[in-house]
Amino acid sequence: MKLVLIVLGILSGTLAFAQRPKNATLDSLKSEKDPVQLQSKLKKLESGSEADIFTLLSFYQSNPAKSDSLVELAVKRFPKGTIACNMAINRLNAEKDGPTQERMLAQMEKDFPGADLDMAYYSVAYTYTQARNKPKLLSYLKKVKSPLFKPTAVHSVASTIAAYDSKEAEQLITQELASIREVTNLTDTSARALNHLKNSTNGLLGLYSEILAKNGNYEKAYTYLHEVYISSERKSPALIKNYGLLLSKRGNYQEAFPLLEKTVTSGLADSTVRAELASIYKKLYPGKNEKEYLASLDQKLTSKYETEAAKLMINEPAPSFIVTDASGKQVSLADFKGKTIVLDFWATWCGPCKASFPAMQMVVNKYKQDPQVKFLFIHTWERQGNPTAEAQEYLKANHYDLDLYMDIKNAKTKRNEAVSAFQVNGIPAKFVIDGKGRIRYKLTGFSGGNEAAVSELSAMINSAKANQ
Known part of the structure; x- marks a missing residue:
């Protein structure tokens, strides 16, 4: 699929x-x-x-x-x-070695003359971005021609480069912003394309602001993010959070306070937000206890997800399935009878799957001492020749302590049987199954926000345990 x-x-x-x-x-x-x-x-x-x-x-x-x-x-x-x-682009995307990708790309240019290979050029550029090979990454990024795809490619590359070369990241962003301005001046640009470019501009400005803020240039960071904030009809949680933090850095505590409070009550806060909100609370409400205040926000968040979990609960029989652990031993649903289990279907090529793992690690840690709760991280829909090794390597490289299971494609049916049994159409896909083998909750995708994800899944696990 x-x-x-x-x-x-x-x-x-x-x-x-x-x-x-x-x-x-x-x-x-x-x-x-x-x-x-x-x-x-x-x-x-x-x-x-x-x-x-x-x-x-x-x-x-x-x-x-x-x-x-x-x-x-x-x-x-x-x-x-x-x-x-x-499909050739797909194979190139799955390759991790830059020189190998270059050879594949050279062959593609011969096999498909005149084809749109922007995605392939970007893929090679990104591989060299991770390898910190500046000449190569710039060379291949330059080959991306589509004015509509290029901002996305630049954003991805620049956000990675920023970790080790913020000056180069800033330069890439400013150059792309200039290119976008040229495109938006064209009279034949459609309204839909213009809206896309506006969103791309805001994304690049937001990233530029983050880089400036990390370097301590809060005033300049605020200038750029303020432009994004006032021009955005729909303000994302990340925009609200970052704008609130910059307002606080400027001393605009009254304006920052409701934005950071909303970030916490939405389950999207991190330690930086919580510390900043506590600091603002002490300034605005001297004599009051900031720890009690944050605890009250946490309780609201917990109650919110408990209420939502009660509405989302289902009661369906879980299909029989067989997967193998990392050593090759087969396990089935029957092996977990009496336990509440959480299935997480994922793949190494799936961005949202990997983005959800910090939150999933937090949930796993939370229930580590509970013998009645078991997590199965099931790698499926493989693209590599040795998916088990690839999955193990990914988890080890990113320091995740997650129990790996494999749902390898059946050579006869050409299906990944476990994920097919659950009729999954997209990953990440999570299922909370109670001790009686009944599916109680289904979750698809990951919208971001570690605290929100932890609170939501915890409420579902607790509910499944209580109702089995």
Whole structure:
């Protein structure tokens, strides 16, 4: 299924700002009630053009086995086509060695002349960004041409570079901001593209402000973030948090206080926010106890998620599943009878999965002494030839103490059986299962905020334990 997602994802990104026509063929397939007619239409499309196969991929996007077979068919029938090109980009993205990626890219330039390879150029640039190879990363980042994708690529590279070369990160950001201004001056730029570029500008300004703040230049950081804050119709939690912190640094305590309080009560605070809010509270309310104040906010957060957990609770039988631990030993649902278990389906290529791990480590630590709660971090939808080694390496490199299990693709069915049994369509996907083998909660994705994630999942675990 992940093969299909990269194909559809890249195509979607390429066409995101074009005026895409309504796909009448896909609508016809979805509305067809006669199974005989439906199969006839599907078979005809399967032997049609590459565009027809794209339509089928959209239709079968929740059927991993069929989707993957369609991708294989398209690559075989259209070896120089868009799907074949996107699959080559997918393979390059999965590679971690810069020189190997460069060789793959050189071959792609020969195999797909004139194709949009911006994603591949960015991937190589990012690999060299992590390797701290400045000449190489700048060389490949320069090859990214799309004015709509380039800001995203620059943001990603600059945010990584900032950890070891803040001056270079600042330069990349200011150069890209100048390029965006040139694009927005074009008369033929669509309203949708302009809105995207506005968001890209705000993202780059926000990152620039973070870099300045880390270097202690709070006043200049505030200047840039203030521009973002007043121009943003929808203010993200990160924007509210960072703006509140900068207001506090400037001594604007009355303005900063409600923003940082909201960050805490939303479960999105970190130790820096909590310390700053406590400091402001002491200044605004001398004589009052800031620890009691923060404790009251924590209690509100806990109560909020307990109430939400009660509303979200379900009662479905968990499907039987088999996964293997890191040593290759098979385990099944029956092995955890009587325990509340948390399944976390993830993959090393999944950004949101990895972003959720700091919070998940916090939850694991919280229940470490509870023998009735067990966590299974199940790696699935692999893209590498040795997914077990890759998953182990990732966890070790990032110092995560998480119990690893593997859901390797079945060679016969071409499915990852465990994730398919739970009918997962996207990861990260989490399931809280009680001691009687009943699914009590389902969670998909990760929206950020470690405290919020810990509070939410803790409420669900406690509820599942109490109701089994």
